[in-house]
Amino acid sequence: MGDGQFDFIVIGAGSAGCILASRLSENGRYTVLLLEAGGKDSSFWFRIPIGYARNFYDPRVNWMFSTEPEAELHDRKIYVPRGKVQGGSGSINAMIFLRGAREDFDDWAAAGNPGWGFDDVLPWFRRLESHAGGASEWHGGDGPIHVTPMRGMTHTVADAFLAACRALGLPQSPDFNGASLEGAGVYDVNTHRGRRSHSSAEYLRPALKRANLHLERNMQATHLLVHEGRATGVAAVRGGRTYRYHARREVIMTAGAIGTPQLLQLSGIGDGAMLAALGIAPRHHLPAVGRNLQDHLAASFYYRARVPTLNGSFASPFGQMRLGLRYLLTGKGPFAMSVNQAGGFFRGSPQQARPNLQLYFNPLSYRIPADPKAGLKPEPYPGYLLCFNACRPTSRGIVSIRAADPFVAPAIRPNFLSTEHDVIEALQGCELIRRIAGAQALRQATAQEVSPGPEVESDADLLAYFRKSSGSIYHLCGTCAMGPESVETVVDARLRVHGMAGLRVADASIFPNITAGNINAPVMMVAEKAASLILEDAG
Template structure:
């Protein structure tokens, strides 16, 4: 059967695109997903992401190659392998980013992607309790929960500490102000995750012109001699198939999956393709390049007052929290565990916030054994984590093999610049500054990790190298820009040098945004749906 559009990947972008494009009953849309269905309690319950953190059924469970500046470690990079993609297994913090992030997109040669241009598309996503305002909308599909008033009481200590440090405290990181401390908003409503699969795709699946196929993996694009992408080749339990798209193929397989499919199809750096014996169909050296991520480090503290550790570590606490969630859709399992935080400047800042903080009223370690569960520490504790908003370091995704079943090689190249190394030291000192504020000092027994022996710049940097990791915001590997020499797609997300092919996902980001990237990915998909249908204006 032929389709007008074939969308590869039912993640945050692909699920939304499929729903929007199928609004036209004359348009036939096929959505392909390598993973299975998200029809499960564990994808509705916000805390269910802990169950999917090391689950190969729902998670690609990628790791980087050994990172030179991270003590030679392989850094874990989970990616969603399920309907809803990474939006089905993330921690649901809803942050758009700051104005400069998107103004830089436009300044890089991408008209229509400045902050004032994209704000209406962000608003279009939201069903926000603030109603219809200059910053929010009550008419979109994605339910938003401001967690203020619902968080663990110890989060108030973090806000009080910010006030004591004479830092701004406010209610809405997605409003007029971005810099300061506050309680995060989440894409959660009535205690349920609001992924694009749940809010856009699932209601649209009743349409006769929309087909979703699960557990099928696209192995390459089909390209004719004129440079027209005519379809895809896929592999499933039934074997290999070739499907045809009358209008376009749209890659929404994510910052790792989309460049992988391009390269398997002969679209990429000619030298890299030749090394794998793949014939060049389009020379795009930027395919897989420009990989960006937020590098995170956590500081652990023992508390003198109860935290979520006390509630969620004992079996009876888990049982009570589970019963409370099932009966009332409330309690800690109905929220993100990353509850408070904010955006701040250090000495390296260039006029705007450069560091994001997360205050977590529970402390837990990522287990070395993937079969182990995420468990709270065996004492009252909390953690304070940071990442740089706009790191300079750039990495790359390349093929390990011409075999589509082989995982690609992921090299984030963390801490490759002096500025990035300086910034993480400054961020570590910002955390220590918060912890010296009276409100937090009064409830802190000790800093468990890295501990009082970690004081010098060299020691703080060493801690990050040995303990830090990704906060899972990989993007940029099919960069948007006007020049095929250093970008993959143009400002309408069409792949340079080919016809009938677009990329719509986090890989098109020219630069990483300040904050969690799920909301920007969904914004890109909303705007892309209008571009594809021929109407880009929204005010």
């Protein structure tokens, strides 16, 4: 048995955990332990943005979860990659940096969470950001995470997409993280001089020089230590050996929307009847643990192009070599960018009060293979794809452990497309993509729609295509939701677990509702604000 005492224990060195560990150890007053189940993110492939494709199916750095069979998606199991490495999913994601809509956070506050409205959280977004354009009303200029607009760097076929949106009279957005995200535009990415800029690189690595911060990698937490209604530490395993660490002040869960509810349930914190049925002694009945799971469900339309796209360069060894050499010499080019370059936020019908659909335009068309060993490969022709998801789906799912064994993956049931609202928005997205692809500017660059294909025309056929081909876009959240009471939510507005002393949650699982767009930036914001709350309470 190993043993150790620290002021704070942070469980999970992902996008949030790296920030918490850095901020809590910053003033030198507190000792901090950070536990991570994965290894070090020192490989070149974590630093180069295009490494996203290499890590997509790598069990050494990826939990590679799958859902249970989804009833509304032809009983398919949906792939759910999650980072199992220092930096977590922020080390393996596609780096789109998006705050979300003002209304998303105002809804958090309206659900009984004072201090979480948009005007409350904007300063925390600005604190974490160094925008390439400098500080402004909407952007930070000296934060740890570097944000690079891809405007002016996108593939020429993306210009055809933007021109098609203009021709249809759709709004244009010069900055999705500005005053409003509505409209067509080009995404920002968290990169710096062509390298991934994430919380592991920008917060944790510099902080590891501090004597009061201790990081343990390849250390899987098995259960929390609980005494008389207080979380006092954590047990963890590495190499068959069990370690016990004790927290003088607090334990902070940052294991993500799957890992956090899993560890709470393994520790006897959750729905008492469910835990007892698995032979786990219920320590604290908190039925909302694992519930309220939300995600963005996405589908892609594939097109063969008349003009060159990235397919040619990425498919040929010579093309890859040329792009790689350009990247090494200049830090620029497709290897330095996200695969998702342009896109936007649109209203699926004139009756929508706000944008309810997000689009991605990708100048590279590729299929996600069923066989993980096959890897991600471009289609064997010049092509592009248009992908969409609804911004605020109403389907709700659950994450629940299957057994008392911490090494058994939990059951993940998103219940995708289980509401009429979500079915309607799936059709709206299909119709919007067809409208944009049919505008002259994009039609001139297109040879044919490959999937679903021109024969798929009716609403019934489009919906059937969506059910057959849609999948997660990997924005899981909400499984330890924030709110004022302990029946429907798990943590209060200061992120303290209801009815349990010494325990907080500070990751994507606390989202009361999913935000519009990619959620990595909101997760980092939650961590920045959480660190402030914890230090305030400690002081």
